Amino acid sequence: MRIALFLTCVNDALYPRTGQAVVALLERLGVEVDFPAAQTCCGQPQFNTGYRHATEPLVRRMAAAFDGYDHVVTPSGSCAAMVRENYPRIGAKAQAEGRGAELAEAGESLAARTYELTEFLVDVLGVTDVGAYFPHQVTYHPSCHGLRTLGLGDRPRRLLEAVEGLELRELPGAEECCGFGGTFAVKNPDVSAAMGQDKVDNALRTGAGILCGADNSCLMHLDGMLRRQDTPLRTLHLAEILASTRSTAGPSPSPSHAAARSRT
Structure with a gap:
């Protein structure tokens, strides 16, 4: 099973410790995690402000960066939601406009493999007790x-x-x-x-x-x-x-x- 970490822009720029924690946690659970360096912004800011066409190149880039991975895990519900909910819509709209069926296929594929961290732990790995200790x-x-x-x-x-x-x-x-x-x-x-x-x-x-x-x-x-x-x-x-x-x-x-x- 090939697992990739989708860190997101906010975490990469401001909270790298969160990404390190995700890797440490998953490795402790026996999961080997890759970090595709080609990943960039998922396009959520552009899409949410109405720039759908400007989001399309980012969908293509993200899909290419995570191609071949069984699961893509992210410590961000908002970015997971962007990929899961909006990538298929962006691709379908582009296809309807006659501008590339490959975008629709790429968006659907990545959406189906993307998980927010807690989803991945509970639904894919089947664990709730991850062996953590935090006396606070x-x-x-x-x-x-x-x-x-x-x-x-x-x-x-x-x-x-x-x-x-x-x-x-x-x-x-x-x-x-x-x-x-x-x-x-x-x-x-x-x-x-x-x-x-x-x-x-x-x-x-x-x-x-x-x-x-x-x-x-x-x-x-x-x-x-x-x-x-x-x-x-x-x-x-x-x-x-x-x-x-x-x-x-x-x-x-x-x-x-x-x-x-x-x-x-």
């Missing part, structure tokens, strides 16, 4: 793409509940959007900030020390608000918790978080 109080924020588009359901919670030492605290209003939404935060900054503040207030009420999520884009949005308010609550990707063991050091913010805090 954690609250979990489900991102919109994972919750509504991919239908991740309780997969992330089941994985967290099986972590030794972890105390999972319920997040009030967990299913409400955090306000990031990619370009939504740019186009509607005031609304985005208000939604983010509601999520931050609810997370702080739990008394947890870690706000966990499966999308670093959402966590980036929330971490910025937490940092500016100088709260003790930190954000951490789910993969980094699942990769933790008794032999690893305690939790710490990813490099970008640490750098951001040092500037305040």
